[in-house]
Amino acid sequence: MLLIEPKVFADARGHFFESFNERAFAKATGVTTGFVEDNHSRWVRHMQRGLHYQIRQPQGKLVRAVAGEVFNVVVDIRRHSLTFGRGCGTLLTAENRNLLWIPPGFAHAWAQERKMAGQSTKSVCAVRIAAAIYGGLRHACCYCSGRAVSGHPTICRLCAGLSWRA
DSSP states (O other), X not given: OEEEOOOEEEETTEEEEOXXXXXXXXXXXXXXXXXXXXXXXXXXXXXXXXXXXXXXXXXXXXXXXXXXXXXXXXXXXXXXXXXXXXXXEEEEETTTOOEEEEOTTEEEEEEOOSSEEEEEEEEEOSSOOOGGGEEEESSOHHHHTTOOOOSOOEEOHHHHTSXXXX
16 A cells, blocks of 8 residues: 655645656556546445455555545455555545555455545556455454444445455
8 A cells, every 4th residue: 555645736726736647656656557447436424335355356546535534444455465464544635635555455445424525546457347356344444444433334335235254
């Protein structure tokens, strides 16, 4: 996982920042992108998505919050990795404009508490992802990260349909 902090140029008119530069991204990650999807999500308060991953065609993701705050968690699920089972989390906000690179082979989860939040996800994989190749881990992201979501969290519909593993 890599947290990318873009350079922001601000003045009285507003701000500008480059949210993606293929050359800089390749230098920082060693990955030439070949993005096959660019998705945008928007959620209501107390929404969370449990740890999920792709089984046969692991996908890398470049994630950033475009509205509000979203706490993202990643866990290394590559069985032969020295960091197998380890995870960490970070708060992405529309204000900090940070991006999170999640390499293939990592499970990803998120939770948000504010009234409304949105997140943009660019996906890197050999083919477009199909629901049949998704998997999930039993622990919800808010507990895996040690950060609880207040109130009564809503689990997204995609997570409810996954075959969860302990």
